[in-house]
Amino acid sequence: MPDAAASDAVPSKTQNRFIAALRDAAFVGLITAGLSFPLIALRAEADMNNHLELQQRWSWLVSATIAMAASRFIASIFDRLVARIVGVTGVWLILFAGGTAYYATDTHPGVIAGCVLAGLIAIGLAAALNRSSVDAGRTETRPAEPSRFYRLDTSGGSLAGNLISIAALGCAIAFPLVVLAWLGPQGSLKWINNYGVQILIYVMLGWGLNIVVGLAGLLDLGYVAFYAVGCYAYALLATKFGLSFWLCLPLAGVLAAFWGILLGFPVLRLRGDYLAIVTLAFGEIINIVLTNWVDLTNGDAGIPSIPRITFFGLPFTAADDGFAARFGIEFSPIHRNIFLFYLILALALLTNFVTLRLRRLPIGRAWEALREDEIACRSLGINTTSTKLTAFALGAMFGGFAGAFFAVRQGFVNPNSFTFSESASILAMVVLGGMGSQIGVALAAAVMIGGTELLRELDFLKVLFGAAFDPSQYRMLIFGFGMVAMMIWKPRGLVSTRSPSIFLKQRKAIAGALVKEGHG
Amino acid sequence: MRWLSDPLLTVDHLSMHFGGIRAVSDLSFTAGRRDITALIGPNGAGKTTVFNCITGFYKPTSGRLAFAREGLAELDDVAAITRSARRHARMASGDIYLLERMPDFQIARQARVARTFQNIRLFSGMTVLENLIVAQHNILMRASGFTILGLLGLPPYRTREAEAVKTATYWLERIGLLPRADDPAGDLPYGDQRRLEIARAMCTDPVLLCLDEPAAGLNPRESAELTKLLCAIRDDHGTSVLLIEHDMSVVMNISDHIVVLDHGVKISDGASDFVRDDPNVIAAYLGVPGDDTTAEQRA
The missing domain is CATH 3.40.50.300 (P-loop containing nucleotide triphosphate hydrolases)
Known part of the structure; x- marks a missing residue:
């Protein structure tokens, strides 16, 4: 890369570096302008009479020049690749907002403001990343210090972690109320349901699978089967026997755990690829049974009119005995969605709480030890059979809870919701988040599900790319690029360090390189 | 001679075959309570196989591994347990376990036999x-x-x-x-x-600690520290030690009892002085003068 020479030539003085970066940016802008003149600014197009006509697009040329120059400026001023990428993304977001404001005047001002804000945050983050890399570089040059793990200040490290968790929790709790206050009952429905509830379902599924894959190191490609078991458990128990959701929720968990143990038994001796194949097959078996056992499940047509959620017995209807009437507020369908949001939030937090507790209990340590070395576990008197089965059962149980929730939220289920691609995306969240890390998995779920939904919001892109352009059709492509980028720069996931479950004097994060992924 | 008067572990006619390969055949020895027992022999003699049988990682082809956890086991008692289908019985002298009938993690948990690994x-x-x-x-x-x-x-x-x-x-x-x-x-x-x-x-x-080549890859100073640690484990904690080791300085210094294996068969058994001068051991390690076939087998 030519910019490497330009930026490395003056690494010491910030002043010099700033000027050098400016010069660099101007140079790139000039080249872009020169190249854009024949390629972008002038365009030959056939008119109605099939005569070529020269179109002039000077605003395009200016946009391209500014974009390239600004990107190059950011790229030259930061050292670290991650900082460069984040910074350039920020610049593009801001330019994008500007372009949208200029071309698509009917765009919601909130979107533009959001883009500008996100861009500024990204540039700030890039600066922070760059600074931390400079510090890390300094410690690495010290020969005595082992560079394979990071020494974290106990109080500071855990405090920062706690602060992030508390802030995230606060945001999650406030989210529906803020959205409701901002956009009103009509506008907020999409945000609470499509974003909030959907993301939290996957956060919970990711946390559930994290027990099996992240902690116990057992690669499970059929996790969606337990989600399906929980879902159909509620759907069938509620429609055939009229059981209430609050009774079915634990039942769904128990049934899913039972199936988890049932799957666990035959795969106890399997490792790695073989385990993955058998769990994959299990997921498919459940899906095929649900499709073909028409008498019970109604096959592909699915189970309609599953009883909706009630507020502990009060239905969310406009009737006199409904939730709204009883509490003396005006009826709105948003009430149910807000309740669903808090319900899934509570379920997800329960999953998180139990997992964090288990990590500090002997069973959780045995899971992690099993992931590290199964033979050593056996030599220490740990029953690996029951350890594996509890991991499968607990992971499945949380999947079952999420499934029951899914059924009560949708009001309709059919086997198409439980395909392999669901399993794969839940697994992708665990892997992208960093195996075993709760906050990483939650982050990955939010990015993957929220990001996919956000693509639907980018309608203003049609102004640039034509009316037929549908960004949400590119989600798998973008997702694929994201995966590749992650595997190159963060192969162990967003949170690649492991936090020890107990410490004597100081809690030091363990580098991902030392932590094993498990043998299957 | 505690391994004869108060054996903790009695290995009887232990054989372990992998297909046609006889890794251990008809091996009998005892390990005394609060003894450091060393299991030595040239590479491929079957020492680690014996360890894996004792700790349950292999199921022996035949043989009995009687483990008298607390006190001297009466031969009749052991025979009675062997005849029954049980793997454990509580006798007047203490618990007796038949290790060959137990899965690995229960050997560690109940019989309290711990081990380390070569790698x-x-x-x-x-x-x-x-x-x-x-x-x-x-x-x-x-x-x-x-x-x-x-x-x-x-x-x-x-x-x-x-x-x-x-x-x-x-x-x-x-x-x-x-x-x-x-x-x-x-x-x-x-x-x-x-x-x-x-x-x-x-x-x-643990009651019995099985160490598979604990001194491998250690420098002389670390070996000396290890020797001290093992003696302390025996003397301060009353834990018996069964040891596979190639480092003869460690073995001869601390072992109360040495069992020598070669090609899956016991060739010598006794205190360190006895084993050191045993012509069978010298032959196994150094080869017999004039006997070229043995040397070829080694190679």
């Missing part, structure tokens, strides 16, 4: 302290009410966990790794990892 098997992504806490899994599991009481955060588990940390701290002090308690085990130097593996096995509170 170190630490939990490298867990801290030194965590390694030692995992070793106390079964005690902690009971204290946590099989997870249920622990999940509720009740105090009995917390006090038990504090005791477990105390045990771990004690062993870390013994092996001189206390300052590195919060570092990942995979970051330790090789010699420290070997000692940590022994400490981890000791945290299971």
Whole structure:
């Protein structure tokens, strides 16, 4: 890369570096302008009479020049690749907002403001990343210090972690109320349901699978089967026997755990690829049974009119005995969605709480030890059979809870919701988040599900790319690029360090390189 | 001669065949209570196979492994258990286990036989302290009410966990790794990892500690420290030690009893002086003068 020479030539003085970066940016802008003149600014197009006509697009040329120059400026001023990428993304977001404001005047001002804000945050983050890399570089040059793990200040490290968790929790709790206050009952429905509830379902599924894959190191490609078991458990128990959701929720968990143990038994001796194949097959078996056992499940047509959620017995209807009437507020369908949001939030937090507790209990340590070395576990008197089965059962149980929730939220289920691609995306969240890390998995779920939904919001892109352009059709492509980028720069996931479950004097994060992924 | 008067482990006619390969054939020896028993022999003699049979990682083809955990076992008692289908019986003298009938983790949990491995098997992504806490899994599991009481955060588990940390701290002090308690085990130097593996096995509170080449890859100073540690384990904790080792300085210094294997067969058995001068042992290690076939077999 030519910019490497330009930026490395003056690494010491910030002043010099700033000027050098400016010069660099101007140079790139000039080249872009020169190249854009024949390629972008002038365009030959056939008119109605099939005569070529020269179109002039000077605003395009200016946009391209500014974009390239600004990107190059950011790229030259930061050292670290991650900082460069984040910074350039920020610049593009801001330019994008500007372009949208200029071309698509009917765009919601909130979107533009959001883009500008996100861009500024990204540039700030890039600066922070760059600074931390400079510090890390300094410690690495010290020969005595082992560079394979990071020494974290106990109080500071855990405090920062706690602060992030508390802030995230606060945001999650406030989210529906803020959205409701901002956009009103009509506008907020999409945000609470499509974003909030959907993301939290996957956060919970990711946390559930994290027990099996992240902690116990057992690669499970059929996790969606337990989600399906929980879902159909509620759907069938509620429609055939009229059981209430609050009774079915634990039942769904128990049934899913039972199936988890049932799957666990035959795969106890399997490792790695073989385990993955058998769990994959299990997921498919459940899906095929649900499709073909028409008498019970109604096959592909699915189970309609599953009883909706009630507020502990009060239905969310406009009737006199409904939730709204009883509490003396005006009826709105948003009430149910807000309740669903808090319900899934509570379920997800329960999953998180139990997992964090288990990590500090002997069973959780045995899971992690099993992931590290199964033979050593056996030599220490740990029953690996029951350890594996509890991991499968607990992971499945949380999947079952999420499934029951899914059924009560949708009001309709059919086997198409439980395909392999669901399993794969839940697994992708665990892997992208960093195996075993709760906050990483939650982050990955939010990015993957929220990001996919956000693509639907980018309608203003049609102004640039034509009316037929549908960004949400590119989600798998973008997702694929994201995966590749992650595997190159963060192969162990967003949170690649492991936090020890107990410490004597100081809690030091363990580098991902030392932590094993498990043998299957 | 404690291995004859008060045997802890009695190996009777142990054979282990892998297809046509007879790794161990018809091996009988005893390991005395509070003895350090060394199992030596040239490469491929079947020492590790014997270890794997004792610790349950292999199911022996035939033979009996009687383990008298607390006191001298009457031969009649052992015979009675052998005839019954049971793997364990509580006799007047204490518990007797037939190890060949038990799965590996129960040998460690109930008979209390701990082991280390030839290629170190630490939990490298867990801290030194965590390694030692995992070793106390079964005690902690009971204290946590099989997870249920622990999940509720009740105090009995917390006090038990504090005791477990105390045990771990004690062993870390013994092996001189206390300052590195919060570092990942995979970051330790090789010699420290070997000692940590022994400490981890000791945290299971074993009656018999089986060490597979504990001095391999150690420098002379570390070997001397190891010798001291093993003697302390025997003398201070009353734990018997069964040892596979190639380093003769370690073996001859600390062993109360040496069993020599060659090609899966016992060729010598006795105190170190006896074994050192045994012509069979010399022949196995150095070859017999003028006997070229033996030398070829070695190669």
